[in-house]
Amino acid sequence: MPEPLTDTTLAPGTQASVTEVTAAKDPSKGSGPGKPRSLWGDAWFELRHRPLFWVSAVLLVLLLAIAAFPGLFTDAHPRDGDLTNHFLTKPQLSHFFQADWFGYDGQGRSIYARVIYGTRASILVGVGVTAAVTIFGGLLGMLAGYFGGWIDSIISRIVDIFFGLPFLLGSMVILNAFAERKVYVVIAALAFLGWTTIARVMRSSVITAKQADYVTAARALGAGTNRILFRHVLPNALAPTIVVATIALGAYISAEATLSYLGLGLADPTISWGIDISDAKDAIRDNPHVMLFPAGMLSLTVFAFITLGDAVRDALDPKLR
């Protein structure tokens, strides 16, 4: 168990300035004796005052709810098409939460229902890839950063090799080989190529944390490798990794949609925004709504994740304040 993130472990920079010259110019940091703030405490203070943070947080909660319980949000069925009655019907924007709210697509299916039911695949891919790369890339990055030497050399060279391969291009090649592309296949393919980013971030932040004075102090006091790694280095190296992972999550969702759009990602019967956008491209001139809603929903989801990660990063980075 990592210990609670107190300011002694996390805020070497923010504490030291109590009596420094900066106290006069910038009392926001360590303004006076008696009320030091921790890094996370400070970050939370910053976050609470950011409208973008709240926008993204609310969006995310909503999206997660839709992904978990799509049936709560619509009665319409996403796969039932009625070509005779509903072929390319325009949206009825006043019919809130009705099947025809966003209109019907070229196969007479409710676009609203498809948008709702498509959420799960995107969120699953995003969360799945992020979890996989964070565990795998994070572990390798930590090992490389902490132990250095030949372990670092080997891991770094492997990272270089994978990094040389453009992410989208590589996943196209991999997924092209699979006839049946289920969600877990897409997750595996994206994670296989995506772990290097996290590994690099983790490696450099572990190296930074390792060189911090409090780690030297802990070592001087006789702390063992495990203790130093898990109680001192890891908690401090985690912040940048979490931020990058959150932003990457949005990028993975975007990548999945792009691949599905190219016909190389998820395939029917899975419901995915990317597939719907791909299907819609021939109809766009006369019926832009067929593309507008899945594309809008997709962008909104990516926006929520990227904005959240972004807000957290800004809040964690005292340099930007």
Add this chain to the structure above:
Amino acid sequence: MTTIEKTADDAVREGAGDDGTPLLEVRDLHVEFHTRDGVAKAVNGVNYSVRAGETLAVLGESGSGKSVTAQAIMGILDMPPGRIPQGQILFRGEDMLTMAGEERRKIRGRKIAMIFQDALSALNPVLSVGYQLGEMFRVHEGLSKKDAKAKAIELMDRVRIPAAKERVSDYPHQFSGGMRQRIMIAMAMALEPDLIIADEPTTALDVTVQAQVMDLLAELQREYHMGLILITHDLGVVADVADKIAVMYAGRIVETAPVHELYKRPAHPYTRGLLDSIPRLDRKGQELYAIKGLPPNLLKTPSGCAFNPRCPKAEDICRTDVPALVQVTEQDGTELPGRGSACHFWKETIHG
């Protein structure tokens, strides 16, 4: 009782002497910073003046407002969050705070120059020192790139940087700390300004190099007959070079005095505390004195005298009334020229 005592302004202005207007005069300067935790009052009514050829040392702890005052004079305060709600900064009798930006810019560097504490971060890391020195001539005097470079080499020779010609194209990180500070000094001296503000010019240096740099600064000042404001927290640096001292605490001047008198007979408990906390050989073996407590939080300075929570002599009046900077006199009432103290009990402190 207060009626016979002169106000702070009078005490300071008298110290400025009688040969016309001083080079620089700061009058009742206030600076505050607006932060998310509230308004930090960094400078609360500072008055001081410098004549040509004179060295004023401004002494104080971190956060006493000494650097902020200097930045306000220089016009390089970050505004916002900084704000100057009140006060005047007169350069040759003209208030710089009311000047147009362009007018003020022309004074910066040419008439008033500044030397910063940490030359490594104060010099631009990606430009050669020759470029940075030559820039002064190119911008203020319109010299060509080639002439400016020749001038830069001259300057580097002037501050005794060995092999100036070969090193003019080097970058700041390629010089030692002492050499970098010489480059800072050269940059400030470039256009032979009337006034130089040196903000802790030797704090970041080794002790052996400190003396060399201070000597160089003092020598150049004499040569060009410049005014010098020396900002420091180091009483040792001050004694050799300064003519007069202003001690700052929590954004106010708490004591002013000609340099040697201050050392002999401090008139403020804070100054006394500072002097007592210097390690001395003749007191070897005794415990070193330290002023108890921490500098005040500028967001909520203590009521009354800001020093009262740390003062060994504090009484009730110190917690309620802000003491004004008053003329210090001998016991028989003769005025001590240039001396002022902002303590309710200055008499006890200086004579007791």
Add this chain to the structure above:
Amino acid sequence: MGRYVARRLLQMIPVFIGTTLLIFLMVHVLPGDPIRAMWGEKAADPAQVASLRHEFGLDQPLWKQYIDYMADLFQGDFGKTFGGRPVSEEMGMAFPVTLRLAAVALTIEIIVGIGLGAWAGLRAGKAVDTGVLVFTLIVISMPVFVLGYLAQFLFADELGWLPPNVQDSMNLQQLLLPGFVLAMLSMAYVARLTRTTFAENLRADYMRTALAKGLPRRRIIGVHLLRNSLIPVITFLGTDVGALVGGAVVTEGIFNVQGVGNLLFKALGQREGSTIVGVVTVFVLVILLINLLVDLLYAVLDPRIRYA
């Protein structure tokens, strides 16, 4: 300097071999038989399949295939397509097109990205800053294909300002729209990075010194701030080539640009290994060389970097 370049070039060799091996394995080990796939749903003649397999060397052990491939590669031979044309010939037609598209994109990226970022960074915390931040977040959130259709719909179909498709890749006006779409994502990142470094460096001590020297604002920003702030931006531009390449596949599809992206996409559809490996190999080489170039440029901009 010369030694540093030589050492970096030597270091590139294992990475190049590793990456090409990776792509080679990805194409050949993963399930799916390209020769069999030529017949689609129809039944294939086993003899014909075997002879084709032999012709393309697919009956050899994998390690031998790779070594043969690399040996040919060093003589400039990228193998043949299923149609019998040399892959190098196909790529020779497609690469200049993509290069032109990328150049247009990169120009837009640099000019608009740095411009927007500098604008926001100099007014950090003000409305302009927030506006640019939200704009970049929206751009980053939109996948390239959404952006592409949106731009095509808006600027070509509705407004009619620019042609919707690229018939002639030498025509700059036709490349403008796809170049713009391809640039958008990276442009947003460049803008954000520039904004951050600008805002950060504005508070640097040397900026205060520059102000104290009495330099005009133009010079403080144009010389002292810009030189320091461009360093991370240039590094980013170098590492971003990969993303540009990925985006090109989608963009070229939408705007019918006959570039490498299209070539690759067609090859993927036919599972034509030689073209896929060839295109990706050239990309990897380009990316590695650009990274080297950026490293060298980095040292020109930042004298603190020493070649050791």
